Amino acid sequence: MTDFIKKKEIKNNWILIDAENAVVGRLAAYISMALRGKNKSQYTPHMDNGDFVIVTNIEKIKFTGRKFKDKKYYRHTGYPGGIKTTNPSILIKKKPEEILKLAVKRMLPSGPLAKKQLSKLKIYKGNEHPHKVQNPKVIEFEKINQKNTISIN
Secondary structure, eight states, X not given: OOOOOOGGGOOOOEEEEEOTTBBHHHHHHHHHHHHHTTTXXXXXXXXXXXXXXXXXXXXXXXXXXXXXXXXXXXXXXXXXXXXXXXXXXXXXXXXXXXXXHHHHHHHSOSSHHHHHHHTTEEEOSSSXXXXXXXOOEEEOHHXXXXXXXXXXX
């Protein structure tokens, strides 16, 4: 029989990722896996076993190809004809953290557990963050795979 982790056995770690020149989709895939706890040996789908993830330098994140100008984000106001569109070039000036948050949110399963897991994602502009006390483990995302970073855009 499969052993499931108990609530008292859960240990959440803190991970720090620098998003400078990181590709949005690859970074979001890595973060969503860490938030769900799939990178641990005792993964349990119905429990919040994931880690806390801190992302810094979010304003320097990159897209591949022509997505920076061509990709569209849709939202609806709730009124007839109330669909609104925006693209990453506009969004990175107003709310750069929203780009990564939307990408990670769409990679998590829908439901109350995903909302709780998404609240463990902390995104900051610049190098500074208020979580130094937790001693986060620094993940060098660019060294995992050479395709994780891009120097143009």
